[in-house]
Amino acid sequence: MPLGHPPAEGGDQWVTSFHLPMSATISNVPGSAAWPSSNRCIYMPVYTDRDMWVRMLWAFNGATASGNQAIAIFDAAGNRLVTTGSVAQSGTSTIQSHDVTDLFLPAGAYYVALSHSNTTGTYFRSNASASNLRTMGMLQEATAHPPPSSMTGATVASGYWPLCGWTARTGV
């Protein structure tokens, strides 16, 4: 990161898992669906070319809320930078947001991670095929709720691409 590059305070405040390259079906509209496997964590790459602040993490809950969710950001080496910890899923068909310790995020490659404790809780997600999600760099980890301090990414097994992310704002 070049020194002196100011943190993004204007246009790049809202970073979502849908920043992934759209190699999958670009007409795929997210819909509500149950989390694919208890305690699975799904890692979604995001690439930022501006420095940013992270102030809140969020996920788009689906039609049924159940169990606990956790959202985190990892660096490219797999180190967890910030997390919500395990929090009861609350609210249906709405965005659930979590205030986290402000994190300065230099431009770079990161993962947004979402884990869930059961398969009753739902999220708005794209159901692009697992193969397509692999080509976009997504990974997953079993028995990883809440997300561990160091990720061990494995091949994605489900066509499940949840809508979640972070914002530099203090409200979502």
Place this chain on the structure above:
Amino acid sequence: MPIVADPTPRGPRRPAPFVLTLGSRETGMGLAWNAISTSGSASAAYPSANLLIAYPFVLDAPATARRLWWYNGATASGNVDIAILAENGDRLVSSGSTAQSGTSALQIANTADLDLAPATLYHVAIAVDNTTATLFRWTAANANVWRVAGLREAASSFAIPSTNTLATIATNYLPVMGIDLRGVM
């Protein structure tokens, strides 16, 4: 190939992606992306035996190509070769002729690690030795869309030779293929 420092200091650099694919910003495919089918990629027979199809990319940061991959369609047949080519068409790394294996699934070739320099134009190229084999591929309104996205092709190029003369693309067939820059996908 050794990594060379980017000789042109600039502002913030976009990091290299973990996986290079067609929708990556590094491919410059954005212009064409608005003109292709919105129904997604689909399985289709390879358009011409021994045809090489290539798309360009430019990284903003150095990275290492660890594996090359493509997306097999509903029928597997014959052999596939996938490569990274230099701007002038020279082959930098390739899988060599590889039996197509698996249907409706990714096939990954473990190739020699290749360091890629920033601000340098490369191509991902694929060739198939028959027209029974299928790949997932994108189509556009016509091949001119791929021309403006920088795609190139070369006939009679299986297995992919060490040097290639890349010609204007006339085929409306963009295979889903790319580079694993992380080593797991």
